[in-house]
Amino acid sequence: MKAEIITIGTELLLGNIVNTNSRYLAEKLAELGIDVYYHTTVGDNEVRIKEIVINSLNRSDILILTGGLGPTGDDITKEVVSEVFDAKLTLDDKVLTKIQNFFNQKGKSMSKNNIKQAYIPENSIVLDNDVGTAPGIYIEKNDKIAILLPGPPKELKVMFQNYVVPLLSKKSRYIIKSKVIKTFGIGESKLESIISNIINDKKNPTIATYAKKGQVEIRITAKAESESKTDCLIESAVKQLKPLIKDYVYSYNNETLEEVVFNLLKRNGLKIGFCESCTGGLISSRFTKLPGVSEVFERGIVTYSNKSKIEEVGVKDTTLKRYGAVSSYTALEMAKGLMDKGNIDIAVSVTGIAGPTGDTNKKPVGLVYIGFASKDSAFTKKINLTGDRIQIQNKTADIVFSEIRKYLLKLNDI
Amino acid sequence: MKAEIITIGTELLLGNIVNTNSRYLAEKLAELGIDVYYHTTVGDNEVRIKEIVINSLNRSDILILTGGLGPTGDDITKEVVSEVFDAKLTLDDKVLTKIQNFFNQKGKSMSKNNIKQAYIPENSIVLDNDVGTAPGIYIEKNDKIAILLPGPPKELKVMFQNYVVPLLSKKSRYIIKSKVIKTFGIGESKLESIISNIINDKKNPTIATYAKKGQVEIRITAKAESESKTDCLIESAVKQLKPLIKDYVYSYNNETLEEVVFNLLKRNGLKIGFCESCTGGLISSRFTKLPGVSEVFERGIVTYSNKSKIEEVGVKDTTLKRYGAVSSYTALEMAKGLMDKGNIDIAVSVTGIAGPTGDTNKKPVGLVYIGFASKDSAFTKKINLTGDRIQIQNKTADIVFSEIRKYLLKLNDI
Numbered sequence A, B: 001m002k003a004e005i006i007t008i009g010t011e012l013l014l015g016n017i018v019n020t021n022s023r024y025l026a027e028k029l030a031e032l033g034i035d036v037y038y039h040t041t042v043g044d045n046e047v048r049i050k051e052i053v054i055n056s057l058n059r060s061d062i063l064i065l066t067g068g069l070g071p072t073g074d075d076i077t078k079e080v081v082s083e084v085f086d087a088k089l090t091l092d093d094k095v096l097t098k099i100q101n102f103f104n105q106k107g108k109s110m111s112k113n114n115i116k117q118a119y120i121p122e123n124s125i126v127l128d129n130d131v132g133t134a135p136g137i138y139i140e141k142n143d144k145i146a147i148l149l150p151g152p153p154k155e156l157k158v159m160f161q162n163y164v165v166p167l168l169s170k171k172s173r174y175i176i177k178s179k180v181i182k183t184f185g186i187g188e189s190k191l192e193s194i195i196s197n198i199i200n201d202k203k204n205p206t207i208a209t210y211a212k213k214g215q216v217e218i219r220i221t222a223k224a225e226s227e228s229k230t231d232c233l234i235e236s237a238v239k240q241l242k243p244l245i246k247d248y249v250y251s252y253n254n255e256t257l258e259e260v261v262f263n264l265l266k267r268n269g270l271k272i273g274f275c276e277s278c279t280g281g282l283i284s285s286r287f288t289k290l291p292g293v294s295e296v297f298e299r300g301i302v303t304y305s306n307k308s309k310i311e312e313v314g315v316k317d318t319t320l321k322r323y324g325a326v327s328s329y330t331a332l333e334m335a336k337g338l339m340d341k342g343n344i345d346i347a348v349s350v351t352g353i354a355g356p357t358g359d360t361n362k363k364p365v366g367l368v369y370i371g372f373a374s375k376d377s378a379f380t381k382k383i384n385l386t387g388d389r390i391q392i393q394n395k396t397a398d399i400v401f402s403e404i405r406k407y408l409l410k411l412n413d414i
Helices: A022-031 A046-059 A079-086 A093-106 A110-119 A153-169 A189-201 A227-245 A257-268 A282-287 A306-313 A319-321 A328-340 A389-408 B019-032 B044-060 B077-084 B095-107 B112-118 B153-169 B190-200 B227-245 B257-268 B281-286 B306-313 B316-325 B330-341 B389-408
Strands: A002-009 A036-043 A063-068 A089-091 A119-121 A123-128 A136-141 A144-149 A175-183 A206-212 A215-223 A248-249 A272-275 A297-302 A344-351 A367-374 A378-386 B002-008 B035-042 B062-066 B090-091 B119-121 B123-127 B136-141 B145-151 B175-183 B204-212 B215-224 B249-251 B272-276 B297-302 B348-351 B367-374 B376-384
Touching: A002 A022, A022 A036, A022 A153, A022 A175, A022 A389, A022 B330, A036 A046, A036 B044, A046 A063, A046 A079, A046 A144, A046 A257, A046 B190, A046 B316, A063 A153, A079 A119, A079 A136, A093 A110, A110 A344, A110 B175, A110 B306, A110 B330, A119 A136, A119 A328, A123 A153, A123 B281, A136 A153, A144 A153, A144 A344, A144 B044, A144 B062, A153 A282, A153 B145, A175 A227, A175 B136, A189 A227, A206 B204, A215 A227, A215 B175, A215 B348, A248 A257, A248 B019, A272 A282, A272 A328, A282 A389, A282 B095, A282 B281, A297 B306, A306 A328, A319 A328, A328 A344, A328 A367, A328 A378, A328 B044, A378 A389, B002 B019, B002 B044, B002 B281, B019 B035, B019 B062, B019 B153, B019 B175, B035 B044, B035 B153, B044 B062, B044 B077, B062 B272, B077 B119, B095 B112, B112 B119, B119 B123, B119 B136, B123 B153, B123 B330, B136 B153, B145 B249, B175 B227, B190 B204, B190 B215, B190 B227, B215 B227, B257 B281, B257 B376, B257 B389, B272 B281, B272 B330, B281 B297, B281 B389, B297 B306, B306 B316, B316 B330, B330 B348, B330 B367, B367 B389
Parallel strands: A002 A036, A002 A063, A063 A144, A272 A297, A272 A344, B002 B035, B002 B062, B062 B145, B272 B297, B272 B348
Antiparallel strands: A036 B035, A089 A119, A123 A136, A136 A144, A175 A215, A175 A248, A206 A215, A297 B297, A344 A367, A367 A378, B090 B119, B123 B136, B136 B145, B175 B215, B175 B249, B204 B215, B348 B367, B367 B376
């Protein structure tokens, strides 16, 4: 079964909103084992929608169309598809009652133009909209299927899950399953060259690398008749890859670096604290996005000014004067000072030049010192990063979490 | 001039990532006055890329293609487009040197497969990649143009802005210019109903509202032969809108709430500090993304544990026991305690229940107290938010910045 996704709406075409529907539908169709080869976006224009629908029906079995089912005059998806499928539109009393009830429940009166939404093409299945007014449509003719879904993501998702999945499950023989392995500290081309033999050898599962925000993911995708078979295919690929990539992998289960650190701290019953300068709270903020993090996170301090470095974590005035705020000594004193407050097992500090200004001859933008203190030891690490301010902050946070992971796993010194 | 956007990549097709490139390019092309009627996404597949390119060239003048310019074997966009344009690929020494330098600067050695990226189609213009290795390509033949851009959004955006905009500006008779007005504290449908008469009246400029992450933007878009004409059209629309929307607007210049607060603090020579619990450093982090913020931001403290609330900002043990960490009293003592440290003019605190757990009968998830202290006064504000953990953290940060803005403009009490 080959499907394509056609998203309709001038707001998508003009870039006013991001197309999250295509992504959602693509993911869901993959899970159902239905191949998707094309996504197309077109505006609320009769001629062009028709052209796309006819063209797509020639090359695919299933069209999933979203948008253009609203009550207004420029909503024409249903009209165009009905014409192509040669199906008359007639008023469906049941659907009309449902729409009226929707408004009644909200204590509002139905606008006249909503009646348009109750016209349904003959020989089609109505897909109930449990969270909005526009019903979806499933129409099949000569082994070609068109499924019309409303544009608002909330309505679309509920409808797809409740009514489209059951209909399409019957059509597909296969399921597709993916596993994502996360790596850090290696570039995409280098990682790929290490595993290129395996990538080229494999047809099922397929193996591909993706660079994502400074990290590289390996995605293994298997297709089979059952979940146990896809799992088996994936596991055998992991076994082959592991010896080659293990030094770079921080998660075989699609976790983030923060999640890995959180789980390691929890498992070891340890508490952590952060003292940040150039990252300005980003490390604490990323960590506290995780629910339940209070179990392992004690406090964070954003010592942005020199005064706060002295007052909050006891950095010496002489250290700041002699070596500067961005120095190994300051980073060390920040971490030690935080550690001295007690109640934590690991203190991590960061001081650096995020830019775009603030650099000197000897200290370029991107120079960052990470400090690390525990009951047993304290040390620092110097890194040099490239990129703009936001990139330097994000990369620093990534490196901090990666180094904490390595420390907790005793992989090497920070 | 008609353009289309073709995004290439199996990770897009399978829904592994959201297609933000299409949106970015659509917005930029609109600004250039170039019409876009289709977006297409296709995988890293030679036959299908070729089919799409040929089909698109038949109906449009300019193709913008993204992705598939990487160093690996499945990156074939350049190869396919060169074939369709009948242009030979040859090794470009200058480009190769640039790629080698990119790796040298990072202290890394270039992987062999990166050489592939230095092959350039004849009679094309190389678009420098200032933040990555894959060069872009501009190729024109028989009045048809193809522009190949790298897939990573950061690389694509820099390249488009620096090299594609100047090339395409020459091709268009019209320019389109937009102005974005940012509002906070009003829903989209309410805002739209307030200005619906003006929206419906206007054809040029067009006026539209967009809900974006809990805020609503008004976008005014004008099309004319010159920038002075578009500016004039936009300004007259702003004049009409202003009396109706002014209570909700925080920026007429597309600034973020943080930027508005930053500028107000700077103008008034004031310093601020944050003491965060449930937002975990997000407020400090969002604020310190702005370059130069050290001028107005002194320090932040993430008092996540009760112990840290007592030790860092002097919240009383009895307050925590009697009223709890999530209470007006705790918020007030957090703000006062931070203020007492001196060196700042405004201290803002946040304590709340971000969820998903931690709620009680009397204190639901989404309950947040904001505390506020200055030399003259101290007070708190109670808010009730809905959504998941991340949404509650983000909404809290938005409200905090909005309230600081109002305080600085003496619009009302926090």
